[in-house]
């Protein structure tokens with residue numbers, strides 16, 4: 001019987017200015033593997049970073065007060081919600097519950113500062129849609145080839 005080593009998972013929230021160069025390098029590598037292109041974070045963003053032991057394995061951008069490209073036709077032009085974007089888990093660590101863990105952490109983090117979270121998902125990404133629905137999001141509208149999902153309270 002082999003001993004199973006427990007590897008702690010930790011989540012950090014940083015302003016984009018506090019993300020180290022090394023962390024950003026790892027984030028950009030995982031983003032290329034996940035989205036097939038480079039990503040950027042806006043200067044107003046916080047970044048949620050998930051560590052599995054010493055290894056950075058997941059990230060997510062959060063922007064309070066500006067839903068940017070996820071604004072739907074029927075949304076008030078001044079709507080002030082949290083916008084979540086650039087969310088990925090490193091491929092070898094998927095389907096183990098880490099994505100759900102990050103979403104739950106993010107919801108707790110923003111719930112006193114706003115009353116709605118918006119995010120976008122490509123219309124050919126049913127796995128991500130299922131995860132969002134499981135975490136309490138619902139489809140709000142379509143913007144081009146993407147769906148806007150929301151959670152409000």
Ligand SMILES: CC(C)(COP(=O)(O)OP(=O)(O)OC[C@H]1O[C@@H](n2cnc3c(N)ncnc32)[C@H](O)[C@@H]1OP(=O)(O)O)[C@@H](O)C(=O)NCCC(=O)NCCS
Pocket residue numbers: 034035087088089090093094095096097098099100101120121122125127128130131134
């Ligand atoms: C979308 C994404 C972030 C989800 O992260 P994840 O860590 O794989 O998600 P989770 O493991 O929390 O949940 C995925 C599934 O695994 C299941 N799961 C949870 N714990 C599990 C475990 N211990 N063992 C096996 N499966 C588990 C979940 O129930 C869920 O099942 P479902 O397919 O029935 O919904 C990840 O797939 C990803 O990075 N994709 C590429 C980038 C992307 O599409 N980002 C989202 C853009 S909108």
